[in-house]
Amino acid sequence: MRKKIHNHFAYYIVLSAILFLGFFAIQKTSNLEDRMLFISIITFCYVLFGIIHHLLNHKFNAKIMLEYVLIGCLGISLIFFILKGGLGI
Amino acid sequence: MKKKLSGFFYPHDSNNYRARLLHLDSLLVIILALIISSFLLTGIKTAFPSVLGISTGMSIDQLLALTNQKRIENGLTPLALNSQLSVAAENKASDMFSKNYWAHNSPDGKTPWDFISSAGYSYAYAGENLARGFNNSDQVINAWMASPEHRQNMLSSNYKNIGFAIRPGNLTGEDTVLVVEMFGTGIAIAQNAPEIASNNTIEENYAQQIQEEVQKTEEVPKPQEIQNPTLAQNSNQEQNIAGLQTKPLLNSKALSKNIVLIVIYILIFTLLVDVIIIEKRKVIRFVGHNLDHVLFLIFILSLVFLFTKGFIL
Numbered sequence: 001m002r003k004k005i006h007n008h009f010a011y012y013i014v015l016s017a018i019l020f021l022g023f024f025a026i027q028k029t030s031n032l033e034d035r036m037l038f039i040s041i042i043t044f045c046y047v048l049f050g051i052i053h054h055l056l057n058h059k060f061n062a063k064i065m066l067e068y069v070l071i072g073c074l075g076i077s078l079i080f081f082i083l084k085g086g087l088g089i
Numbered sequence: 090m091k092k093k094l095s096g097f098f099y100p101h102d103s104n105n106y107r108a109r110l111l112h113l114d115s116l117l118v119i120i121l122a123l124i125i126s127s128f129l130l131t132g133i134k135t136a137f138p139s140v141l142g143i144s145t146g147m148s149i150d151q152l153l154a155l156t157n158q159k160r161i162e163n164g165l166t167p168l169a170l171n172s173q174l175s176v177a178a179e180n181k182a183s184d185m186f187s188k189n190y191w192a193h194n195s196p197d198g199k200t201p202w203d204f205i206s207s208a209g210y211s212y213a214y215a216g217e218n219l220a221r222g223f224n225n226s227d228q229v230i231n232a233w234m235a236s237p238e239h240r241q242n243m244l245s246s247n248y249k250n251i252g253f254a255i256r257p258g259n260l261t262g263e264d265t266v267l268v269v270e271m272f273g274t275g276i277a278i279a280q281n282a283p284e285i286a287s288n289n290t291i292e293e294n295y296a297q298q299i300q301e302e303v304q305k306t307e308e309v310p311k312p313q314e315i316q317n318p319t320l321a322q323n324s325n326q327e328q329n330i331a332g333l334q335t336k337p338l339l340n341s342k343a344l345s346k347n348i349v350l351i352v353i354y355i356l357i358f359t360l361l362v363d364v365i366i367i368e369k370r371k372v373i374r375f376v377g378h379n380l381d382h383v384l385f386l387i388f389i390l391s392l393v394f395l396f397t398k399g400f401i402l
Contacts, residue, residue, distance in 0.1 A: 008378075015381060019388040027395060032262065039392065046385050050377060059375050063113065067377040070116040074356075075389040077123040078349050082396055085130035085345045087263045 011053055018045050032089065039079060043072040098359050099366060106372045108363045110356070111379075119352065127345075134264075134341055141344070143257045144336030145266040149175075151226035152253050152270070156243060159234060163244050171273065174252025177201075177208035178269040181217070182256040185269075191261055191402065193217060205273060214247040216272035221265045223399035224343065229268055232401045239401060248272040264341065346397045353390050357383055 022042035026035050050068040054060045083089040095101075097109045109115060133141045149170070157167035181204045184195055194200050201217040218239050223229045233239035242248075254269040364379040 012380065012384070015384055019384055023388060023391050023395075026392065042388070043385075046381070046388075050381050054377070061375060064375065064377050066113055067116075068381075070113060070120065071377070071382045071385060073120050074116055074123075075385060077120045078352065078389050079392055079396070081123045081127045082345050082349055082393055085127035085341065087265075087342060087345075087396070089262050089264075 047072045100363050108359045110359045141339045141341050142337035143264045144340045146225040149253045155230040168251040171250035173208045173210040174271040177204040178252045178254035178271045180204050182254040182269045186258040211276045212273045213276045214274040216242040218270040219402040220268040249274045
């Protein structure tokens with residue numbers, strides 16, 4: 001696993017930077033609509049970045065693409081659950 | 090049974106070397122379950138508010154005791170709970186909910202001092218602290234103490250009286266519990282202690298107006314005897330506070346937060362166990378990077394804490 005991380009070090013750094021900057025931007029925004037827009041953009045970037053990385057460096061198939069899309073949807077549905085079910089927004 | 094259960098979290102030949110929880114159909118089931126249950130929670134909240142709703146472990150007694158404890162620790166005299174300041178705080182909270190704003194001044198320009206004056210409290214010094222979205226009194230007091238401006242209000246030697254309001258409701262589209270803390274020193278007290286230091290945070294010093302106010306107060310009866318319309322609302326406000334004490338069985342915010350945290354922790358645990366076992370066994374498979382998903386779930390986890398934390402103003 002250490003070798004794998006080492007091989008894709010730049011990829012993980014860029015992905016972490018996208019997520020960290022995304023969180024920073026969301027934290028600085030107080031408007032809920034803007035926050036949801038940022039979350040959607042970050043999720044889209046995460047899915048796209050994962051797919052592109054697999055296209056360029058690994059064997060790519062529809063199942064991998066679907067996995068990234070589903071994990072992205074899962075993240076959004078977790079936030080939706082907190083906002084709708086918990087906070088009544 | 091044990092093998093079936095472990096197959097949910099551990100990769101082996103029976104689950105095609107991928108923890109069952111991470112299979113695409115399982116992820117789809119979790120997504121659908123979350124969406125359906127969020128609507129279900131909303132429905133239960135509306136239909137059975139006594140079962141599920143916004144509640145808090147806060148009380149005015151606790152807030153007063155903790156505020157005074159902090160003051161005593163810092164060598165200051167404790168504040169006395171004042172019914173007029175509590176009425177002012179209640180009126181401010183009602184105004185915030187009805188006009189849907191999160192600010193010291195209302196959209197129509199009403200200041201905290203207007204609420205204090207209209208509650209019949211003639212002040213020489215006054216201040217206001219606001220909080221929302223906290224689960225207990227300790228969290229509120231600690232958050233105020235951590236903020237220099239709010240700390241200055243709590244530890245100001247200018248103040249002799251205090252009033253609180255704790256009100257649940259929907260503010261700026263979010264179900265929350267609002268806490269209003271009003272500080273004050275009556276004109277008579279301020280005149281007896283003219284050496285009080287000034288506080289330049291959310292506090293107003295009407296030193297120049299004191300003489301005018303004193304003349305007014307000389308002409309009107311004692312505060313207890315003032316026929317003030319805001320005091321007439323006392324019974325309603327007491328009912329509101331009592332309503333808060335008969336809190337729902339389950340706190341929707343805490344419940345949803347705990348469910349989401351459990352789901353995220355289980356998924357992160359499963360993803361890490363899955364990748365460690367596969368790397369150890371050197372199994373070749375074509376799936377996404379687990380570490381990508383872990384990083385993304387940590388991002389979502391951070392957002393959950395961001396959305397559910399309390400705010401002070």
